[in-house]
Amino acid sequence: MQTETQTMLSHSISAMLDKHQPSDRLREGLAATNLWGALVELGLAGAEIPEAFGGLGLSFTDIAPMFEDLGRGLATTCYLEFAVMGTWLLHASDNLVAHGLLAGAATGDTRxxxxxxxxxxxxxxxxxxxxxxxxxxxxxxxxxxxxxxxxxxxxxxxxxxxxxxxxxxxxxxxxxxxxxxxxxxxxxxxxxxxxxxxxxxxxxxxxxxxGEQASALITLALDRARAALCHEAVGLMAAVHDLTLDYVKSRKQFGQPIGAFQTMQHRLATMFMDLELCRSAADVATSAAQHSATPQQRMQAVSAAMVTLCQCARNIGQSAVQAHGGIALTREYQAGHYFKRLTMIERYLGTGDDHLERYIALAS
Amino acid sequence: MAFDYSPQDLQFADDVRAFIQANLDAGVRKKILSGMLPTRSEREKWQKSLYARGWAAPSWPVEFGGTGWTVVQRHIFDEVLTEEGAPGFPVFGMSMLAPVLMRFGTERQKREILPAILTMDDFWCQGFSEPGAGSDLAGVRSTARLEDGFWIINGQKIWTTLAHEANKIFVLVRTSVAEKKQLGLSILLLAMDTPGITVRPIITIDNHHEVNEVFFDDVRVPAENIIGEEGLGWTYAKFLLGHERTSIARIGQSRRELKRLIATASTIPWRDGMVSQAPWFKRRHAQIEIRHRILEATTLRLLAMVAEGGKPGSEANLLKIHGSEVQQDLAELWMDVVGEYGFAYGQDAIADIGEMVPWEANYVAGSYFNSRKLSIYGGSNEIQRNIIAKSALGL
Structure with missing residues (x-):
């Protein structure tokens, strides 16, 4: 169930992305359209900064689900880097110089x-x-x-x-x-x-x-980012699954929609299952990042989510391309760009192999 | 090597390697090893040096310019060429069109067309797929009607590999109306500079220009530019694509990549050691190597069967599926080997950052994205499985 805050954030992100549709941004060249500025305009640069420092005072569980909307909209924002990791570390470090930067971070001027x-x-x-x-x-x-x-x-x-x-x-x-x-x-x-x-x-x-304090801070910053990344991946997967589903319903070969073939039906069904698993993985990771009793429990839960995510991101991305055929590999069509971002997410904050190793090390 | 080669075979492999090292341009070699495409003139130069040595078309019968090698020699030749990073043969002309002409073409067609394929004075592309005819190739809608001794072609082709560099094209078009859609098709031969042909590039997500759309607007070709009989194009197309599938496993290329992966992985730091020592690397590399080894044995078993006059059944389909998957697994492993530098695709600037970053990092992401086509083209892997189920298993 979404909280009121989560619903409100999701709505404002969706409304913002309506004005910056992936199809339009693809024409301009995605690279030219970093949407960090649009998130700053929504007042989200300092979402997690306490109100006393000029922020909104929201929690990580409040903001993590909006990454799903960003993923759906194929948004390049650096929000993960600037806000979830950077600004959070400035605040969490309990250092006067860093705290002095929070007012600027809340307006997006400090990144x-x-x-x-x-x-x-x-x-x-x-x-x-x-x-x-x-x-x-x-x-x-x-x-x-x-x-x-x-x-x-x-x-x-x-x-x-x-x-x-x-x-x-x-x-x-x-x-x-x-x-x-x-x-x-x-x-x-x-x-x-x-x-x-x-x-x-x-x-x-x-x-x-x-020392220990530095390691703990950095590891927590990265685990928070991983949880957010899981939500972004869910949005990307949902969008590319929708695209693929529409495609197999409309693309005809051998006198029928290719979605009528059992091999395609099973492929789409597997993509759907992967997507649902990742929704759960994202919840597991976010809840762990916010509430875990010990760092070990958190790290293990986050790595469990990441192992799932890496595998599912790969399966869904590759399956979307395979179901579409050549069209998904063209620069003009959206599916390939979702596939690329999913490919990046699979490796950005540790590969599936890395997280499996961390999971095993923590279990023993 | 998985096969017990004779001393003569091994000597032959050495000779081939020496020839390549003496004749192949170093720049072209590096380009190919990094997954980039050689230009037409680079291909042509290499093909001409093979021609001068008498090695232009090992797969052809001797009477047309083939080498008369054994099946094993041909396999070694392909493998060494690929390992050394030589440009691939111009497959559309040499491995697809030529066998069809030798079997179904007129004497004049053989005389005029085949020699120019050997020297690559002619560079052929293949106009088969259409927007509505991909896996369902018989759904071709482009037409040609006969008028005053000329075929008038109208329609559109898509995914036409290297149409922008080719000077000739063979196209599958509908030449008559028939009850069954597999009937009424024909293959026509034409020059790319014929008036009415327009080539539009398709840029793929790896930022390469390899494939195109080709449009035909009242394009006129002499009536004799047809292969075999009018209306039997589907039979010829199936014959031709059968030749595509046996060479699609790319055993040599995968072997080369397996070796290069180890070499590169041992130069890239990973934690306190090198990537080549990382447990995940060793495990995944071994898995691919094992699969490749068995795939090679399967290829050789198939080749031996052909050499003894047997007719391969669904083994060619099996090779296509496994071969494409091995190549895709390799492309994935490359991505993890170069780490975060794999994210920065196509940036020659990486080279400035430090000697530690291998130059391959510029290309691995592009190669990975590109590798996804391997299970799509040449008959998608779904279609290959359908063929196995139908023709081998009677399902």
């Missing part, structure tokens, strides 16, 4: 991204090679962060780095000396940046967390 990935770290900050050393003025950071989604639009970077052999989290203005960003366009129409830190210097107060 922080968690640079969780380094080449070879398998998306896990515990394997970060970026290092932080103490200087007279504060900290000096060295390393490279790879394919940071939203990285080219961010005003601040949340940088996991190893300090004295322990993980720590630093707040680095994106225009700090020693920070270089190199923009990349990704196949799902989002934009990213490779970021190098070459003696990037920040004040001592920019250390947000270290």
């Amino acid at each position: 922080a991204v968690l640079t969780f990935s380094e080449f070879g770290s398998a998306g896990d900050p515990a394997f970060a090679r970026t290092s932080a050393t103490a200087t007279a003025a504060g900290w000096s950071l060295n390393g490279a962060k790879s394919v940071v989604v939203g990285g080219s639009l961010a005003t601040h970077l949340l940088v996991p780095a190893m300090q004295d052999g322990k993980l720590a989290l630093f707040l680095v203005p994106a225009d700090a000396p020693g920070v270089t960003r190199h923009s990349l366009q990704l196949y799902d129409a989002s934009s990213a940046a490779d970021i190098t830190l070459d003696n990037a210097c920040v004040a001592a107060s920019h250390l947000l967390a270290r």
Whole structure:
């Protein structure tokens, strides 16, 4: 059952996306239409920021389901990066400098991204090679962060780095000396940046967390993002399932709609089952991100959801293409773009293999 | 290799490899290994060097310019060519049109058309699929009517591979009205520069231009540009597509990818080691390798049967299904091997980031998206299973 807040958010997202239909945005080129600005206009940049800091004071369970609407509308927003991970970390870090940024984050003018990935770290900050050393003025950071989604639009970077052999989290203005960003366009129409830190210097107060506390914060930020990603995937899957269902009903071969063939019926039925499983997986992950008694329980629940999601996203994406035939592989038609985003989601915050491994490790 | 090759066979493989290494342009090789398409002139140059060596069409009978090799030699040749990243043969002319002409064409057609396929002076494309005739190929609606010694063609083809580079096309069109839709079809041969032909590109989600729509608006071709008898086009088309399916398993290409995956995975960091040491990589690579190994044995079993004069049944359909799935699994594994750099498809800029990122990262996502066509074209895998159920199992 949806709460009143969830229903209201869902309605405003749908209304916004009515004005930015995927078909229109495909014509303009999806990459050119990042809808972050539209979400800011709806006042959602600071959805989870407490009212005292200028936000709406909503909970994660309030906002997570609206990702389904974003997915349905094939919306590229960076909301996951800026709000669910970035802004939440600024608030959760309990650091005065970070808290000073929340008012700007609530208006969307401040955009922080968690640079969780380094080449070879398998998306896990515990394997970060970026290092932080103490200087007279504060900290000096060295390393490279790879394919940071939203990285080219961010005003601040949340940088996991190893300090004295322990993980720590630093707040680095994106225009700090020693920070270089190199923009990349990704196949799902989002934009990213490779970021190098070459003696990037920040004040001592920019250390947000270290050791266990840093790991716990970063892991929770990523698990929240995974839960939101599950909801987005549900929206994408529902939309591409609808497209496919319409197609097999109208496409005729051998004198009948191809949906009359049992092989197609079974394919669509399997897609439908996958979709329903992912709805449950999204609920499991969101509830775990918000309410789990222990981090272990949360991580295990989220990984269970992600294992399900990765498999179903792959099945549904590939099945949608197969049922359509060649048309789904053309740039002009929507289905292929849903397939691309689902393909990205399958890998973005850990692959199915990664999450299965994490699940097993937590169970033993 | 899974097959017990004789010392002579192994020597032959070495000779082929040496020839390729001496004659194939390094730029073309890299292009092909990265899943990009060679241009027509790059293909033509390579085909001409094979022609000069007498290796232009190993699948053809000697009288038409074939090599007279054994089935095993031909298999080795294909495999080494693919492993080394040589451009593929111009299949539409060589493996589809040519066998049909040899069997059903006139002496004049054989004399005039076949030599130009060998040298690739002519580059053929295939005009079969239509918007309303995909899996149901007999649903072709393009027509040709005979008028004063000319066929007048009207209609539309779709998914026409490399129509923008080809100078010739063979088209399946309706030439007479018949009760059964499989009757009344014919295959006509024409030049792409004939007035009335329009080619419109189709850009695919990997941003490639490989396929096209081709429109025919009162296109005139001489009456003799028909294969065999009027109205029997369906029989010829089935014969021709049978040739497509036996070569579609692409054993050599998958073997090459399996090797390249290991080589690349051992250069990419993963946690404290390399991707090649990651449990998930080892498991998935082994699974694909095993499936490939058995697929190769199946191919060789089929080839041996053909060599002894047997007629392959539904094995060709089986090879198509398994071959396409192996290639698709490989494309998926590539995506995970290059990690997040796989997201940044087609960005030559990646090369600037660091030596650690393999250049393949630029192409793996495109190859993955493109690999989905393998279970769609050449008769979708659903159609292949229907054929097995019907012709092999009598269901």
